[in-house]
Amino acid sequence: MTADATFDVVGIGNAIVDVIARAEDDFLVAHGLHKGGMTLIDETKSSALYEAMGSATIMSGGSAANTMAGLASLGGRAAFIGKVRDDDAGHAFRHDIQAAGVHFPTPPATEGATTARCLVLVTPDGERTMSTYLGACVALGPEDVDKDLIEKARIFYFEGYLWDPPRAKEAFRLAAKAARSGGRKIALTLSDSFCVDRYRDEFLDLIRSGMVDILFANESELHALYQTADFDTAIKALSREKTLAFVTRSADGCAIVNHGAVQTAPAAPIDKLVDTTGAGDLFAAGVLFGLARDLPLKRCAAIGAIAAAEVIQHYGARPETALSDLIAQAPA
């Protein structure tokens, strides 16, 4: 038995402001960027790339933060832990996540690096390529974790990107311990295939030590995790893990692997793909919303698909429409 939950999900991740511009494929090549991936860059490189890129739109981002904003838009109760600086971008990040209805208790850093920014380049095919300067995210540490908050949320959600800033892992460990002591579920998103390449052994250790009840991955992240280019081989390997996993395959929907049992669910239809930024984040939001309400797995995936479909039809990684309305209109 667990106590009543104050929040559906509390997420922890990098608090980032996205700077979004359109770019041609040639531009990515000229600047040595891996299309579709996320590259960590320093402040100097970030400034130089910004100067070279086109007119930009600035919107709050961050993978787990986007997921929490999506969860709130669905009508869920969400909290977020992440570090900004007390600068204009940090103020905008705080404004936006709070305006989305997410509880955000983490105090800003008052010295050191500026608020993190992710330069998002969207190519004509709607694919996004990200270059992130982590900035103030490196200041996130265990002192930012409110154990009571974690204990009182049904699900504790963390992003693989959290392994990049040096002390964030310690914050994760403390939070995970609190989640377990509260009898709560722990969910992980693998974030990015390059991120999996950086921390493969640690992520597998987490999964195999029973620290991950719910796992989110897309096809390329799963391939990276099991070091295979074959989807069936990867799913077979995943089937041996003691976890519930959702593997997204863009327009081909997703595979749900529940402690070895595999089923599939379709993607939601869209009119026009504009920008894939936030697709995985919003899919996770929908699934977590369903899981926190004990809905059937296929229904969880359907809600995730609807949330992802909304966000890829416009620029930016957070919903423009109240997702609760979209879900209400969709057949159960």
Added chain:
Amino acid sequence: MTADATFDVVGIGNAIVDVIARAEDDFLVAHGLHKGGMTLIDETKSSALYEAMGSATIMSGGSAANTMAGLASLGGRAAFIGKVRDDDAGHAFRHDIQAAGVHFPTPPATEGATTARCLVLVTPDGERTMSTYLGACVALGPEDVDKDLIEKARIFYFEGYLWDPPRAKEAFRLAAKAARSGGRKIALTLSDSFCVDRYRDEFLDLIRSGMVDILFANESELHALYQTADFDTAIKALSREKTLAFVTRSADGCAIVNHGAVQTAPAAPIDKLVDTTGAGDLFAAGVLFGLARDLPLKRCAAIGAIAAAEVIQHYGARPETALSDLIAQAPA
């Protein structure tokens, strides 16, 4: 005979960063905002309104600046004169207008108020309601006008909003003198019906003293100019002015009043109205592009209509698509 033009148009106006959020009509009422209008507010009110509004997207704006960005997107040669502060928002404004291909020689203010911001609230019907803190715009003065630049542009374009900051009018006068000495055309947009209410006599004086070769207005601005609620009465009054005027009527297209001769042109079709911000600015961009190339007036209006149609189908006041491509696809 005039010398060859280096630029098609040089525009002067308030350099503003837009902070855009969705809002219900109730929110406008609760905050005493005039729907569809632009209200000037101070920094304290701006901060309070920002805190109260929803998750926001930050994009460069400013009426004449949007028009110059649109002109560049059409393939025209554009320059902009306007004042930002040397802060993050000012840096973003400079980045975006230069990335759009617009020459922007005005140095930033190094002290005083921050870069201007316009809080844009978009209601479900796509209408935008604006609250502007003029900030660094009040520092614009005659010292920012490069007479040589103005003399070398086919058209000198200024916005009615320029009458709000105290010294900008002096900058206008100097620039207008340079335009005349270069044998160039001068174009004015009336900006906003409330702006017309503030400066009606001065705008009429400008028009009647022969300082305005080309005039842009929408229906409500024209009604405000001639203090009538009847469109035909307003058009009749306009027909007596010695100017070429384009009066936009949203989905009903526009009236072209050329020194008394009236003709009409249709709006361009759209799939879905998302946000009217920038509609008038982009219409002006298309018309100015055509006029600078000596195209027939109806063709100028058609290009304006296509540019306006692009910008009202997404959030933000600057084009997301290369307008030159849209024009190339459209029947001549």
